[in-house]
Amino acid sequence: MKAQNSALLQVTDAHVAYGKVEAVRAVNLEVRTDEIVTIIGANGAGKTTLLNAVMGILPLKGGVSFAGQDVSRIDIEDRVAAGLSLVPEHRELFATMNVEDNLLLGAFRIDKATAARSFEHVYNLFPRLKERREQLAGTLSGGEQQMLAMGRALMGAPKLLMLDEPSLGLAPIIVADIFRIVSELKAAGVSVLLVEQNAQAALKIADRAYVMELGEFILDGAASDIASNQRVVASYLGFQHEGESAI
Amino acid sequence: MNTTILLFLLQDGITNGAIYALLGLALVLVFAVTRVILIPQGEFITFGALTYASLSAGQMPGTIKLAVAMGVVAFAFDLFTFRKALHARRVLRSVAVNIVFPLAIWGVMWALGGRPGNIALNIVLSLLIVAAIGLYLYRIAFQPIAHTSVLVLLIASVGCHLALQGFGLVFFGAEGQRGPAISSDAITIGALRFTGQSIAVYGITIALIIGLWLFFGYTLYGKALRATAVNRLGARLVGIRTSLSGQIAFLLASVIGAISGILIVPITTLYYDTGFLIGLKGFIAAIIGGLVSYPLTATAAILVGCVEAFSSFYASNYKEVIVFTLILPVLVLRSLAAPAVEEEKD
Ligand SMILES: Nc1ncnc2c1ncn2[C@@H]1O[C@H](COP(=O)(O)OP(=O)(O)OP(=O)(O)O)[C@@H](O)[C@H]1O
Ligand SMILES: [Mg+2]
Numbered sequence: 397m398k399a400q401n402s403a404l405l406q407v408t409d410a411h412v413a414y415g416k417v418e419a420v421r422a423v424n425l426e427v428r429t430d431e432i433v434t435i436i437g438a439n440g441a442g443k444t445t446l447l448n449a450v451m452g453i454l455p456l457k458g459g460v461s462f463a464g465q466d467v468s469r470i471d472i473e474d475r476v477a478a479g480l481s482l483v484p485e486h487r488e489l490f491a492t493m494n495v496e497d498n499l500l501l502g503a504f505r506i507d508k509a510t511a512a513r514s515f516e517h518v519y520n521l522f523p524r525l526k527e528r529r530e531q532l533a534g535t536l537s538g539g540e541q542q543m544l545a546m547g548r549a550l551m552g553a554p555k556l557l558m559l560d561e562p563s564l565g566l567a568p569i570i571v572a573d574i575f576r577i578v579s580e581l582k583a584a585g586v587s588v589l590l591v592e593q594n595a596q597a598a599l600k601i602a603d604r605a606y607v608m609e610l611g612e613f614i615l616d617g618a619a620s621d622i623a624s625n626q627r628v629v630a631s632y633l634g635f636q637h638e639g640e641s642a643i
Numbered sequence: 644m645n646t647t648i649l650l651f652l653l654q655d656g657i658t659n660g661a662i663y664a665l666l667g668l669a670l671v672l673v674f675a676v677t678r679v680i681l682i683p684q685g686e687f688i689t690f691g692a693l694t695y696a697s698l699s700a701g702q703m704p705g706t707i708k709l710a711v712a713m714g715v716v717a718f719a720f721d722l723f724t725f726r727k728a729l730h731a732r733r734v735l736r737s738v739a740v741n742i743v744f745p746l747a748i749w750g751v752m753w754a755l756g757g758r759p760g761n762i763a764l765n766i767v768l769s770l771l772i773v774a775a776i777g778l779y780l781y782r783i784a785f786q787p788i789a790h791t792s793v794l795v796l797l798i799a800s801v802g803c804h805l806a807l808q809g810f811g812l813v814f815f816g817a818e819g820q821r822g823p824a825i826s827s828d829a830i831t832i833g834a835l836r837f838t839g840q841s842i843a844v845y846g847i848t849i850a851l852i853i854g855l856w857l858f859f860g861y862t863l864y865g866k867a868l869r870a871t872a873v874n875r876l877g878a879r880l881v882g883i884r885t886s887l888s889g890q891i892a893f894l895l896a897s898v899i900g901a902i903s904g905i906l907i908v909p910i911t912t913l914y915y916d917t918g919f920l921i922g923l924k925g926f927i928a929a930i931i932g933g934l935v936s937y938p939l940t941a942t943a944a945i946l947v948g949c950v951e952a953f954s955s956f957y958a959s960n961y962k963e964v965i966v967f968t969l970i971l972p973v974l975v976l977r978s979l980a981a982p983a984v985e986e987e988k989d
Contacts, residue, residue, distance in 0.1 A: 453876070469727060476882035488877035490870045501870050504863070505882040552881060 402428045403461075404556055404587050405450070405480070410458035412442070412449040419445040421611045423458075427556060427589050432582055434590040434598040434619065436632055437608030443591040444485050446608075447558050451475060451482040463555060477505055479555035483562065487545040491534030495525055498533050498544055502551030510553060517584070518547040521577050539570035546577070550586070557581065558589040563597070575601055595632040599623040607632075647834045652952045658841045658910075659924075660948025661848040662903045666925025667932065667940040668855070669896040674934045675872035676892040677885075678793050679785055682800045684900050684925065686807035689918030691773045691901025692908035693815045696822035698765040701758060705814030706772050707749050713779035714741040720782055741782075745775050762823060770901050777897020778890055780807075785893075786886050804919070811915035819912035822905065844906050851899065852941070864891060924951070924966060931973050 405427040412420035420442045427433045435443050449456035452472040460468040467475050490498050499518060503511035519526040522543040528536065533544055542562055549557055559578065563571040571594065578588055579601045592598035599605055605622040607615040615622060622628055666684060673681045690706050697704040718741035725733055748771050784803050788795060826839025858865040871878040871888035879885060904918060911917075928947050932940030947966060954965040 451880070471884075472879045473882045473884050476880065482880055484876070484880065488874050488880060490873045490877055492873050493866070493869060497866055500863070501866060501878075501883070502881050504867060548881065 404429045404431075404463060405589065406459070406461045407446075407450060408459040410446070410449065410456050410460070412445050412454055412456050414445075419611050420449065420456075423608075423611075423613055425606065425613070427587055429555075429587055430582060430585065431604065432578065432588045432590060432602045434592055434595075434602035434605045435608055436592060436595040436598060436605060436622075436628075438631070439593075441608040442611040443608055444560055445611075447482060447560050447589070447591060448484070451480065451484075451558065453482075453484075473505075476552060476554075479553075480558070481549040481552055481554035481556065482558045483542075483545045483549045483560060485560040485564070487541055489533040489541060489544060489548070492532060494530050494532055495536070495544055496529040498548050499525070499529075499551050502548035504552070506553060511551065514551045514553055518550050521550070521580070522547050539566045539574075542566060542570075542574065546574075550581075554586060556587045556589060558591075560591045561593060562590070563592065563594050571597065595628070596623075599633075648956070650835055652956055653949060654835060654837075654841070656949030656952035657945060658844050658948070659951060660945035661844055662906060662921070663925045663928050663947050664941040664944035665848055665851060665899050665903050666922055667928035667944045668852070668937055669899040670926055670929040671932060671934055671937060671940050672868075672872075673892045673896045674929075676868055677781075677785060677789065677796070677889045679796045679800055680793075680934075681896055682797075682804040682919075682922075683780065683807050684896060685916075685919035685922030686804060686811060687773055687777060687897045687900025687918070688904035688907070688921055689811050689815075689913060689915060690776065690807075690904070691769050692822065692904030692913045692918070693811070693820055693915070694772055694901075695765055695769040695905045696820040696908055696913070697815070698752075698768060699762070699823050700820075703752060704769075704772070705810070706776065707745070707752060709810055709814070710745040710772050710775040710779070711749060713776060713783060714745040717741045717779040717782040720787070741779070745772075748772055748775070762825060766825075766905055769905060770898055773901035774894055774898050776807075777893045777900075780897075781889050781893035786889060789885055789889060808916055808919065811918075815915050817915065819914045819917075820908070821912050822908040824909035825906075840906075840909050847902060847906060851902065855895070868892065920963070924948075927967065927970050930970055933977065 403426050405425070407423060407425040410420060410423040410425070411418055423446060425446075435446070437443050445454065448454045450460055452467075452470070452475050456468065458468070459466070462475065462478055462480050465478060467478060467480070490501065499515065500511070503514050506514070524540060525543055525547055528540065533541065536544060546557075546559070546562065562574050562578070566574070575597050578590065581588055590598055590602065599619045599622060602619040605616065605619045606613045607622065607628060615625065615628065623633070666688070670681050670684060673679055694704040694706045718737055721737040721741065722734070725737075748768060752768060780803060784799055785796065788799060824838075824840045825843045828839040830837050859869055867878065867883045868888050868891055870881070871883060871885060875885060878888070900918075900922070903921070904913070907913065907921065924947050925944065928940050928944035931943035931946075947969065950969060951962060951966050955962040958965065
């Protein structure tokens, strides 16, 4: 079967289970070339589970095709080689190695010349990383670690970057920075699949969005439509700041 | 006790300690990268030493046959793994590594036709044979179960040790062997006499440690290996195959084991099962280093060497007992200092 013309990532009828418990059920997902797609949903909805399964970290029942190739059976490393890249929820940096080595290893699979260009690209996006290139990754601040995780993923020149809550635990000003960079990536020809708690910000930069609840997609459509959907406003946008007033 | 004896024992201890340091470092490396506690390290020592001794005596060592046979099995494993996507490049690479490489070594040995070659050639051949065995051992026994728990890996490791030791007995018999020294010169400084062999031990140990340091600090593959040790999932996410890191780690460990064996066999008579005991001392150093710290392991290895030297002088019957007892206070201290450690999951 030939993939639809511009579908870069196509996930069909995906099920992911932890033992007997299905955390992701019957999910259909598509990311086209040059598109930012976001998945929003409450804690425990299954967003991380889905991304990890698409990357090959967890076994997935169903179809995953990427850039016209069936990748549902191949190893993580081969998916990376195909141009799929994940910045996982816990970042998974090489804590005892410095920033530059972390980035260098991000380009492990690609040739030296491309890697040199990637370095330039990443240091342009994150000037902070260039200043700190001798520092050990484990001693970076949370925001810097997130930048490094994204930078390391970009070093491999991926076609699709999957980000799992890049704003987690970061100050608003850094979050704004990260979101600005994500929207810049699109201009640089990298498609993005973004999982976010911060639905407001995510919907602002995304082209399309999926809403996930209890392991299933309950809504999808253009980001602007989703942002004005009654139900989404009530459950994900309206009460954004309620938690803070409790202090 | 007079100073001469003290110095002599220290010298002896440091010579042995240097070898234990190498072995300990290899154990730490393999554990960090693959979570395998490398019990068969001892067989790498024995195989290296006795292959070298056999070659020097103009005999064809059985280890080469083992290397060829293991290569064939490893190739079959590779083919089975590739069955879903049989790319020509992968298959060719596998043929080169698993079939051509051991056959080429055999070819060279066959061309020598039982004449004892020179020392350097014998050393290189022995190292290559043991390196091949180490590489295939990982491919056959550990790569297929790489994702299982440390306990399962340890059981497999014990199994490999027993099997390889059995092969050692078949190949080399129950009699001990000695090999020719790398250098028979000696120099005397004050009361101490340094044999060429002990100087070779220091020199090669230091060169290897510097070489490893350069490899891990400055090469892409060295860094990739460290990355796997630090964060296995992170490494996979940038495309570093766990199996590639494992193969490099086993390759390094087997070469280090073989070098240690070749350095020892001119000094001590080695039997098919001696390697295990020597490896165990490297293991004690590695445990004292907590299986993670390289500098601590190297220091502990020197300590183990010195304790061994002094106890063989004062209480030679209890030499091994004293050395192995070293591990007890360390384990007690560690278990008091560290909270309960959970098995790493991934
Ligand atoms: N290793 C696991 N074993 C068993 N259940 C798990 C495991 N990991 C996650 N789950 C369960 O699967 C469900 C989905 O978890 P997941 O981490 O995918 O949610 P999420 O949408 O990413 O949430 P969050 O926004 O909090 O990150 C949850 O109910 C969680 O408890
Ligand atoms: Mg999550």
